[in-house]
Amino acid sequence: MVGGLLKEGMNEKDWRNIAESEIWQLPQNEEGVLPVLQLSYQCLPPHLKRCFVFCSLFPKDHRFYEDDLVWLWMAEGYVDQANNMEMEDTGSRYFLDLVNRSFFQEAHWESTYVMHDLIHDLAQFISEGEFCRIDDDESKEIPNTTRHLSATLTDGTKLMELSCYDKLRTLEINSKSFWFDFRVKSPLFIQFEKLKNIRVLILQNYGLRELPEKIGGLIHLRYLDISYNNYIRRLPESLCGLYNLRVLDLLFCELQSLPHGMSKLINLMHLIVEDKIISEINDVGKLTSLQKLCSFKVLKDQGHEVAQLGSLKQLHGQLRITNLENVESKQEASKANLNNKQYLEKLVLEWTSDDGNELIMSKEVLEGLQPHQALKRLTIRGYTGVRSPSWLQAQLLANLITLGLKNCKAWEDISCIGQLPNLKKLSVKGMPAVKQISHGLSTESKFLPNLEELVLENMVALEELPSLGQLPCLKVLRIDQMSTMTKVGHGFFGYRDQGKCFPCLEELRFNGMPKWEEWSWADGRELFPCLRKLQIAKCPRLKRMPPLPPSLKSLSLCQVGLTEVPRLWEEIDGSSSSMIVSELKIYSLEEIKLVDIPECEELPYLGQLPSLKVLRIEGMPQ
Template identity: 40%
Template sequence: MHFLAQSESIENRSALEKIGREIVKKCDGLPLASQSLGGMLRRKHANRDWINILESDIWQLPECHCQIIPALRISYHYLPPHLKRCFVYCSLFPKDYEFIKNELILLWMAEGLLKIPKKEETLEEVGYEYFDYLVSTSFFHKTRRDHFVMHDLVHDLATSLGKGFYMSSETLGKETKIDVETRHLSFTKFNDPGYDDFEAFTRVKSLRTFLPIDLEDSPFHIEKTPHIIIQKLTYLRVLSFCGFRSLNVLPDKIGELIHLRYLKLSRTSIKFLPKSLCNLYNLQTLKLNGCIKLTKLPSDMQNLGNLRHLDIQGTSIEDMPKGMGKLDHLQHLDLFFVGKHKDNGIKELGGLSNLHGSLKIKNLENVNYNDEALEAKMKDMKHIDDLYLECSLQDNNGADLETEFDVLCQLQPHQNLTLLKINGYNGTKFPDWVGNFSYHKLSFLVLETCENCCMLPSLGQLPSLERLEIMHMNSVQVVNAGFYKNGDCSLVTPFPSLKILIFFLHVLLGGVELL
């Protein structure tokens, strides 16, 4: 029976190969066509499926004015329905646009294009699966890490499928006008001066998406635009004023956009956010990166119960509002400032065990006792890859060195960490977990401006450590065997993966001994 099954398998492969050669002939020598169909056929193993594609009527359809090749139409035709919607959504972006994988997935999520995840799976992970599928069928091509582009012919296909429902400024002002049926609108610039006045768009009251792309400033009247959009377009799910550098006030009526799931204010001049923003219970993504004049978040941020992504990099924020630990759906929070009060202290991190990616915790000097640090539950943050622990530079003569040591002990992270940076720590020694061989994935470690530490931790047993930076450790006088090995680990080769070692100690001029 086993031999028979094997024989049938060989026979099936031979039949598929024969059909495949016929399909390749129909691709007319176009590599993109072959790659796209090949990616799709890789998932199909039945002769009937391959024959259906070979004999599809789509091969006989005349090419439309945008010259969509039949092979791409077939690849699209056989996509699952949920992936078709995600693909057509990409028609909002201009040709040659460089898609950032995570950014596009957040937009898909906001538009409700992702299916409900299975147990133990996140919406974001569903989006990754969708995106990777589209890459495998050559609808996207990778340019660099997490950056992808669409071939012009693929973009033409998406545009032809989304015509009317999806509109971009590349087509406006020519033969195409905004239709009352339009639901998704993007723009880079407007070709027709008549569209410079945003009043022309207010009749599209059911708009779901208002998305500027790579703008340096608004093409509209900056004082009127936000008010008109927020007042008239009450069904928006995606709203971006990214790049509106002259925008310094967000209208208070923003809180009335109850369907809003994605709000991007990056690179604006906003100085504060209205309290009404915290009425947006459905908001999933809030991007504030590059708002250099923004100094604080609204006090009622804890009301944003569905918030999953909060980006405050490049702002002037130095304090967190109370109750951030209640945002237990948060997947991404790049910065957390430890406050001096109980309701914005480090224990708020204890409710954020779903955080992924990178996390920088600043102002650790505000942690007054080690039990408080224990409430941060750092070991529960199993999806954090990169962790930055930072005390603000201060006069360390007044620091409680024992407390600082105890606090760092209790901030021990989970063991799947890949990057760790400790900056400004005032203790005299490091806890044992720093450098422990159980951190088997740690590849990048930085110890910086830990000026009271007179000896380095034992780091030589970290099996995956590739880059080590030790900077401004001005109390270190001796680097001895304890730096390379720990206890009875003398049989293990120290630093087995190390490629880059950087020491920057200005006291080298005074003579640090290397033993």
């Protein structure tokens, strides 16, 4: 910890003062706190001291999530408002400073952190008098000076006593175990009218049936967590009067609906609840501080128009907009102001109806839903237009790394996707009007130079696969449910006469292609040099395929029409085992599955595959 302290911008004088400090001569105190740890705390700036001491409320070995802890610090007023910086970003900087000074350690479990036992002892030692933790089986007295209390209690009488501490700013009530015995439905024995100064209230996993109406009197409350209370079905309307509330955690509460006045919570930043519940909030646009809105259902009813999204400029993470058939014009769609939502990373635009009356208008609506150029992931589902929106291009979506086009039945031309320079994952499913995408997936290096994963599925009008063999970064290719495709030609590998085809491809799958008969390739070219997994299924007319690459680890052939499986192994099935080992060196194959290949009459010799672990052969009557 001293190393972490000394690297924090200290000068020579600071180093000398630490080296000559009398604290090195002090013995370990009665609480077991080492003097050097006290020195590390004393050298913290005031804002970090407050944040560190607050952690004494939690038990030893507690797993800290950065976001949760920052929200709590903000609720307590520990995070200063910095110029040109969001308060949460400032809080995250505080947390990182404490990590760098070794007050927290990574737990290597879902991005959590822990505090060493000795550091926790230090926090409890410093916080004594203002912070307190008690348990049912302890006779510990709560000092009158306590402002922050964490209690593990199930006795209603003791809960009543907590109401006497009217200067509390934090109250956390825990159950004995993570999963409370839900056969015991606990009434809440707390006189809220006496807790006027509460800012943080945590009643997680306490078996609550309801919150009392008097909770609306906690006018300073900024953080309310009642998650994991499975018996709660409704919340009191008085909750909507908590105008200072910033965080409301309702995770795993079996709520049937939210109070009608939720839009009054104008300072609410984080509402943690199921998507289907949050999408029902009327006038959600009034929650201008809201940072997370996973789902928004567009209705024609007042208070649920797409324009409600216009004022939500702080949205982070993911936003899914459904029922876009209820938007009637480009002008109406543009009121969502998606191009101003710079913090959104993922956007899903979804039509749930393909009524012919909306075919013309949906193109205009999609034009009005242009996202911010910082967007990283985009999915368009159920779009009923024929053409691509003008904003689906490199200049406007240069940061896009994932694109999904799904069930857009009339969309014909998707060539624009080939211009997206940083795209890594592309999924095109259920696009029956697309006849070719070769213009969008050119062999030229400027087209999709960073694409790593490609899925093409259920595209009945697509007669031939595009030229994919020269995509330099492609690692995963899945071709599914191409019911009309009859051949995979030379163009699939690329039109160059020499060089490697699919130089980085590791996984290749063909599935559900009942009319596929012909697979052509050019001899003399190196095919799939890095391929590790090959799967071909439900292709009953396929008679032949290219030779296997030495890199292959897994081969699965199911319901195919191959008659000459030995030809796959023609180059390795020589007259002597030395040819197998020395020339082709297929040491890597670990799994072979040959299932339902009724026309196959002979298998190759498999005895010289030293890495083989799984061999499955069935449904081969010949």
